Amino acid sequence: MACIFCDIASGKLPASLVYERDDFLAFLDKKPLFRGHVLLVPRTHVATMTDLPSELAAKIFPVAQAIARAVESAMEAEGSFVAINNRVSQSVPHLHMHIVPRRKGDGLKGFFWPRTKYASGQEMDDVAARIRERI
Template identity: 60%
Template sequence: MTCLFCDIAAGATPADVVLADDDFVAFLDIRPLFKGHALLVPRQHLVTLPDLPAGLRDGFLERAQRLATAMLDALGAQGSFVAMNNTVSQSVPHLHCHVVPRTKGDGLKGFFWPRTKYADAAESADYASRLASSLS
């Protein structure tokens, strides 16, 4: 079986990548809660957080922190929402951390996750470029 996130990490499936290094890749979610919503994944195929090896834990959290900061710096968000599902509600069985830009009164309540869309590929590429610039 193929894994969508492994294919994105390998460059075999296109995505709006905002961060890429030897161990991790972050890219825009194609069904974002809010524009700029990014997913951070390890390049190594792992399914859940308990599967993450100790040698990758600090790097995974550090990149999630950087993404959370980029939501403010690059997108002008007031904060961020950072979350992971393990098995239940995990639409792709590959460990991924959601980092979502937030603003007061944005309508996100509890675990109701409304989805939005980018107007077109140019708009998503603009968001990706802004985040990537902030992360470099």
């Protein structure tokens, strides 16, 4: 199956590149939340963050930090929003980290989904225990 991000990484498709190294590539999103919205991707095809090999996982955050600093500076932003979707809401099934410049009052409201509550402290403890035992 064709992957648009693999095609960008291999040079088959054009993109507005902002970062290019052996392991990662970053380029402007064609449909940005705001100008300066960057997508950081591994050059090799990896579908989700949970599929990312440990050696690349150790390298991606320093790259994301550098890009976030650059985006904030270049776009004169007050901050940034950094996010990864895994399968749900992942428009391209190739791991990509969104790095979006932010300003107070820019209209982006925190997370894009409704919040929920735990029924009790016991339910919260039970959920935490289920996650802990799988780590």
